Amino acid sequence: MTRAFNFCAGPAALPTAVLERAQQEMADWQGKGLSIMEMSHRSKEFVSVAEKAEQDLRDLMQIPDNYKVLFMQGGASSQFSMIPMNLLRGKGKADYICTGQWSKKAIAEAKRYCDVNIAATTEANNFTSAPSQDELTLSADAAYVHYCPNETIGGVKFDYIPDTGDVPLVADYSSAILSEDIDVSRFGMIYAGAQKNIGPAGLCVVIIREDLLADADAMLAGTPTMFSYKVAADNGSMYNTPPTYSWYLSGLVFEWLKQQGGVAAIADINRRKAQKLYDFIDGSDFYANPVAKHNRSIMNVPFTLKDAALDKTFLAESEAAGLLNLAGHRSVGGMRASIYNAVPEAGVDALIQFMAEFAAKSS
Structure with missing residues (x-):
C-alpha cells in the first residue's frame, strides 16, 4: 500500500x-x-x-x-x-x-x-x-x-x-x-x-x-x-x-x-514545514498568499494561482501525483495546504516540487 x-x-x-x-x-x-x-x-x-x-x-x-x-x-x-x-x-x-x-x-x-x-x-x-x-x-x-x-x-x-x-x-x-x-x-x-x-x-x-x-x-x-x-x-x-x-x-x-519529543519538538518541525512553503510562495510570481506575514498560520496555508482558470487542472494533476485535498474552502476558493502535525516534512517537500513544476509548464 x-x-x-x-x-x-x-x-x-x-x-x-x-x-x-x-x-x-x-x-x-x-x-x-x-x-x-x-x-x-x-x-x-x-x-x-x-x-x-x-x-x-x-x-x-x-x-x-x-x-x-x-x-x-x-x-x-x-x-x-x-x-x-x-x-x-x-x-x-x-x-x-x-x-x-x-x-x-x-x-x-x-x-x-x-x-x-x-x-x-x-x-x-x-x-x-x-x-x-x-x-x-x-x-x-x-x-x-x-x-x-x-x-x-x-x-x-x-x-x-x-x-x-x-x-x-x-x-x-x-x-x-x-x-x-x-x-x-x-x-x-x-x-x-x-x-x-x-x-x-x-x-x-x-x-x-x-x-x-x-x-x-x-x-x-x-x-x-x-x-x-x-x-x-x-x-x-x-x-x-x-x-x-x-x-x-x-x-x-x-x-x-x-x-516525537512532545509539543516543543513537533513545533520546530511545523515551523520549518510552514517556512519552506511560505518561502516558496513568496519567491514565486505564479502563487500568492494573502495573509499578513506576522499572522500566517503554520497549520493552514491558503494560496492562489496566477490564473484561477488553472485551478481545476492544478487539483487534478496534484491528486494524480499523490497530493490530496488541496482545494480551498468552498467559501473562499483557491488552494489550501493544511500541514498538521501528522503531515510529514517530505509531504511539504513533494508539494513544493509539484508546485514548481506546475508553474514552470503553465507560465
Missing part, C-alpha cells in the same frame, strides 16, 4: 504509525478477544485507555491541576452554544473577536443567548490579519472573551494571546492545538474539534478551569443536561456513552506525539 500525502483541513491526516497500531488492535485489543469499539466504556480496560489519554494530554500541554479535561461529542460547533449556556452565569454580554468564518459562526450562535460585543473584526480586509491588542475594545462586564487563535479557512493566526484582565478568555484551538506550546493558565477555557490535530472526527476536547464549571442554577435556563460542562466533569466525560473509538485513537496520537 502506498500512502498519499493528505493536506485535508479535516478530517485530517493521522500518523501512519497510529493507523498501523490501530489496525493491529482492531479485531483483538491486547488479547481481550474483542475490539476497543465493542468494549463497555465503563470497563476497567477502557477506563484505563481514557485515563491514560487524559494524562498524556495533560503532560503534553502542561495543563494545571485546576483545569478539567473533557472528551465531548458534537464537535467544536456544539461548543458555540455550550459556551454561552455554561459561561454567562447570569451576565448578559460576551465579547467576541472576529477573524474569519469560524469566528462568525461562533458569534451567530452566541447571539441566540446574549448580547455580543464585537471587540474587533478584520472583515474589512477579508480576514487577512488578526487585530492587535490595542485594537481590541473589551467590555468590563463581559462574561467571557472568545476568539479563534487559528482560523482554518483563512489561514490567519494570532501572534499573541489577548490580555483580557479578569474576564475569562475562551479559545477555539481546533486547528492549532498541540502544534506549538501554549500557556494554558492564560485561558479560562480551550476547546478543539479532534479531527485536525488530535484524532478522528466525533470528539471535542474541552480544557476548562474548575471555577468556570457552572452548576444547574448558574447555567442558562433550559440548558440540556448533556450540554453541562459540570455534568461532564462530574461523570468523567461518561454521563452517556462517549465516542470510545475516537477517544482511543486520540490517545494513540498523544502517545505518538510524546514519542
Whole structure:
C-alpha cells in the first residue's frame, strides 16, 4: 500500500504509525478477544485507555491541576452554544473577536443567548490579519472573551494571546492545538474539534478551569443536561456513552506525539514545514498568499494561482501525483495546504516540487 500525502483541513491526516497500531488492535485489543469499539466504556480496560489519554494530554500541554479535561461529542460547533449556556452565569454580554468564518459562526450562535460585543473584526480586509491588542475594545462586564487563535479557512493566526484582565478568555484551538506550546493558565477555557490535530472526527476536547464549571442554577435556563460542562466533569466525560473509538485513537496520537519529543519538538518541525512553503510562495510570481506575514498560520496555508482558470487542472494533476485535498474552502476558493502535525516534512517537500513544476509548464 502506498500512502498519499493528505493536506485535508479535516478530517485530517493521522500518523501512519497510529493507523498501523490501530489496525493491529482492531479485531483483538491486547488479547481481550474483542475490539476497543465493542468494549463497555465503563470497563476497567477502557477506563484505563481514557485515563491514560487524559494524562498524556495533560503532560503534553502542561495543563494545571485546576483545569478539567473533557472528551465531548458534537464537535467544536456544539461548543458555540455550550459556551454561552455554561459561561454567562447570569451576565448578559460576551465579547467576541472576529477573524474569519469560524469566528462568525461562533458569534451567530452566541447571539441566540446574549448580547455580543464585537471587540474587533478584520472583515474589512477579508480576514487577512488578526487585530492587535490595542485594537481590541473589551467590555468590563463581559462574561467571557472568545476568539479563534487559528482560523482554518483563512489561514490567519494570532501572534499573541489577548490580555483580557479578569474576564475569562475562551479559545477555539481546533486547528492549532498541540502544534506549538501554549500557556494554558492564560485561558479560562480551550476547546478543539479532534479531527485536525488530535484524532478522528466525533470528539471535542474541552480544557476548562474548575471555577468556570457552572452548576444547574448558574447555567442558562433550559440548558440540556448533556450540554453541562459540570455534568461532564462530574461523570468523567461518561454521563452517556462517549465516542470510545475516537477517544482511543486520540490517545494513540498523544502517545505518538510524546514519542516525537512532545509539543516543543513537533513545533520546530511545523515551523520549518510552514517556512519552506511560505518561502516558496513568496519567491514565486505564479502563487500568492494573502495573509499578513506576522499572522500566517503554520497549520493552514491558503494560496492562489496566477490564473484561477488553472485551478481545476492544478487539483487534478496534484491528486494524480499523490497530493490530496488541496482545494480551498468552498467559501473562499483557491488552494489550501493544511500541514498538521501528522503531515510529514517530505509531504511539504513533494508539494513544493509539484508546485514548481506546475508553474514552470503553465507560465
